[in-house]
Amino acid sequence: MERPLARLEVPDLELGLREKLVHADRLRPGARAAHGTAIYGLSLADDMTDTTLGHAGNGYPDAAVELDESTRVDLPWRGIEAVIGDLVDANGDPVGASPRGMVQHLVERFGALGLEPVLGFEYETWVFEADRDDRRPGSLAHAVTIADLAAEFARRMAAIGHPLEAVRSQARAGFVEFSIAPSPALRAADGAARARRHLRELCAERGLVASFMAKPFGDREGAGGHVHASLERDGANVFAADERLSAVGARFVAGLVASLPQLTLMFNPHVNSFKRIDPRMWVPTTSSWGYDDRRTACRVVVRPETSARVEHRRGGADANPYVIAAAVLAGGVDGLERRLELPPPRTSRAVPVTLGEAIAAFERSRYVDRLLPRRFVDAFAATRRTELTLYEAWLDRTITDFELQRHVEHR
CATH class of the missing domain: 3.10.20.70 (Glutamine synthetase, N-terminal domain)
Structure with missing residues (x-):
C-alpha cells in the first residue's frame, strides 16, 4: 500500500x-x-x-x-x-x-511592552494566460472566469484558516487585488506566504499564471504588497484614541517613518521593485505619514477606533511576506522602545532610489545587530548583491531597443 x-x-x-x-x-x-x-x-x-x-x-x-x-x-x-x-x-x-524566526523574535519584543502586533496583508497580482507567447497578462475572457477563480481561492484560504476579506479585479484585465483578514503578526505572515503559493497553484490548474512581479509593464501600474498594522493590549485595539493616534500608535508610526530609509531593501528587494515607485500611481517616493493619505508611505486610519491601523504602502507584491513583516515590526518596536516623536504629517525623508543604494543603506543601518539578526542581514544583502551583479552583467552585454532605434540607421 x-x-x-x-x-x-x-x-x-x-x-x-x-x-x-x-x-x-x-x-x-x-x-x-x-x-x-x-x-x-x-x-x-x-x-x-x-x-x-x-x-x-x-x-x-x-x-x-x-x-x-x-x-x-x-x-x-x-x-x-x-x-x-x-x-x-x-x-x-x-x-x-530565518525570516520567520526574526518575526517571532520581534513579536516577543512587543510582548515585553505588553503589546501584540496585528498585521493584515493586501496584494495586487497579475493573472495571465500561461500559453501566451509574450508572457504578458491576458484578459480573462469572461467576468465569470474571474469570479470563479476568486471564489475558489477564497474557499481554499478559508479552509486553511486564513480567510480573505476581499478579492476583486482591478480596472485592467488580469489585475487582481486580494486582502487577508488581519491576525497576530506571525500567523498573518504565514497566511500571506501560503496565499501567494495557493493562488499560483490554483492558477496553474486552470492554465493561468499568477505573477507577483512589482512592475511587468512600464506604462501601467505596478503590483503593491501593502501591510496594515495595529497594536492590541489584552485583546483591544490601542492604536488610536479620540480619533487620533494614541501615544503608542504615534511612536509605532514614528518608528516606521524613521526606519524606512535604512530598511527600504526589505520592502523593495529587486531591481524591478524600484521601477514600481511612481507617485502618479500612489506609490510613495519618500518616507512620510498622514491621516488617510494614500500619497504617503504610512497611511494612518483611525476611524473606527476598533480597527485603527497604519497601512504601510511602500512594499511591492514581490517582497517576501516574512521579510516585509519583520521590517514593519522592527521599525515599529524601535519607535516604541526609544519613544520616538512623530514628525508632522507629510514630513518627508529621502529613501534609496536604486537597489544598489538600498543595499548600502541596509548594511550600514543602525538596526543591524540591535533589531535584526546579523546572519539574516548578511544573507539578505548578499543575495541582493547577486541579483544586482547579474542584472548589470546582462545590461552590459544587451543592446536595447532604445539604442537600436536611435543608432542603427546612423552607423
Whole structure:
C-alpha cells in the first residue's frame, strides 16, 4: 500500500515558502525533518549565493527543521496535509537567517511592552494566460472566469484558516487585488506566504499564471504588497484614541517613518521593485505619514477606533511576506522602545532610489545587530548583491531597443 504524502513548507528569503513532499510519517507531530541551509542563498531563479550558513567551504550542510504544529492544515483539494517547519540550531532556536524566526523574535519584543502586533496583508497580482507567447497578462475572457477563480481561492484560504476579506479585479484585465483578514503578526505572515503559493497553484490548474512581479509593464501600474498594522493590549485595539493616534500608535508610526530609509531593501528587494515607485500611481517616493493619505508611505486610519491601523504602502507584491513583516515590526518596536516623536504629517525623508543604494543603506543601518539578526542581514544583502551583479552583467552585454532605434540607421 502506497504511503500518503505530506507537504513541508520552509520559509526562505525570496518566495516566502518553499515546499517539498515527503512521506507523511516523516512529518507526524513531534517529528523533526531536515533541510539544506542553502535555502537562504537561493534567488527567484534559483541562482546560488554563498552565505555564512551555507557555503562552499562547509559543503552547504543540512539543519534540523522544527515543525510548528499550529500551522498544520489539511489541503482537501490536494488530499494531503501541510505544515510549516523552520530551520533551527543545536539549541532548537530558529537559525539566524530565518525570516520567520526574526518575526517571532520581534513579536516577543512587543510582548515585553505588553503589546501584540496585528498585521493584515493586501496584494495586487497579475493573472495571465500561461500559453501566451509574450508572457504578458491576458484578459480573462469572461467576468465569470474571474469570479470563479476568486471564489475558489477564497474557499481554499478559508479552509486553511486564513480567510480573505476581499478579492476583486482591478480596472485592467488580469489585475487582481486580494486582502487577508488581519491576525497576530506571525500567523498573518504565514497566511500571506501560503496565499501567494495557493493562488499560483490554483492558477496553474486552470492554465493561468499568477505573477507577483512589482512592475511587468512600464506604462501601467505596478503590483503593491501593502501591510496594515495595529497594536492590541489584552485583546483591544490601542492604536488610536479620540480619533487620533494614541501615544503608542504615534511612536509605532514614528518608528516606521524613521526606519524606512535604512530598511527600504526589505520592502523593495529587486531591481524591478524600484521601477514600481511612481507617485502618479500612489506609490510613495519618500518616507512620510498622514491621516488617510494614500500619497504617503504610512497611511494612518483611525476611524473606527476598533480597527485603527497604519497601512504601510511602500512594499511591492514581490517582497517576501516574512521579510516585509519583520521590517514593519522592527521599525515599529524601535519607535516604541526609544519613544520616538512623530514628525508632522507629510514630513518627508529621502529613501534609496536604486537597489544598489538600498543595499548600502541596509548594511550600514543602525538596526543591524540591535533589531535584526546579523546572519539574516548578511544573507539578505548578499543575495541582493547577486541579483544586482547579474542584472548589470546582462545590461552590459544587451543592446536595447532604445539604442537600436536611435543608432542603427546612423552607423
